[in-house]
Amino acid sequence: MTFKLTLIRGLPGSGKSTLAKALAMDGVNTIHLEADMYFVNSQGEYHFDPSQLPNAHQWCQQQTEQGLRSKQNVVVSNTFVRRWEIVPYWRLAKQYRAQFEIIECQGDYGNIHGVDASVITTMKKRWQTWQNDRQ
Template sequence: MPVPYSNSDFSLLIHSFCLQPCQPPTPPLILIRGLPGSGKSSLARDYVHHLHLEADQYFMQAGQGYQYDPIRLETAHQACILRTYWHLQVGGQVVISNTFSQGFELYPYFALARHFQCRVRLLETTGKWANIHQVPQTVIERMQERWLPLPEGDYSLPAHRNHKNKRR
């Protein structure tokens, strides 16, 4: 199934943001990226006042634990995006931990940040722990091969665009 965004779409969107240290009044949307077993979920849990979301939560089944189904992966990501939207809509603080190996995977979250006039804090984890979802090493190596390097930090809309805060 084709993805709705490309890396070039993400490149255009991210250029509407400024990578800079800033302290606007709204909390950032925190995006944590990294390969399986790098510590994404562990870092996200440190944000105790944020709702922690990740696509893998979609595959958690009551009484059965984690039941990954590659056919439902796109639906899992859409559910994560939708939950992020709902929480930002009511002024909530959100941290998302997903692999985000390519820019098109980050695009919807940067678009939400632009919509809600909030900054994005992009973090990358690089630890080497056992991955909790037993992702095969061959799959991790393929993810690593297509990894898009991105600078970590706070991304904000330029001041002239950030004049009206749409968050409630």
């Protein structure tokens, strides 16, 4: 049985979450994850705490590993600005023998979390490409 880990990367407001939700709705054993889910409380309200960001990313990686261990397709949407942010997921895909793909979103739909334009500009300047030859 073939299963896949798909990373969707892009700047805030580029359409990552929308695309990830659409891919996860294919009805074929697929889960959608993103670090932002860590900040949603039991009432469904989003409360971002920058001091918890490392924990949010660790949680996302752990959930990804659980999904891959269960041979589920996993779609992870995060900014993934730097290569080092992708590497742990690439390693998980290799470890669990999952297909690995990266999709980049480049739209500009306005971000729902109120990320300041100056922060987005900084992220653009720090953007690194991913070399597919790692596979």
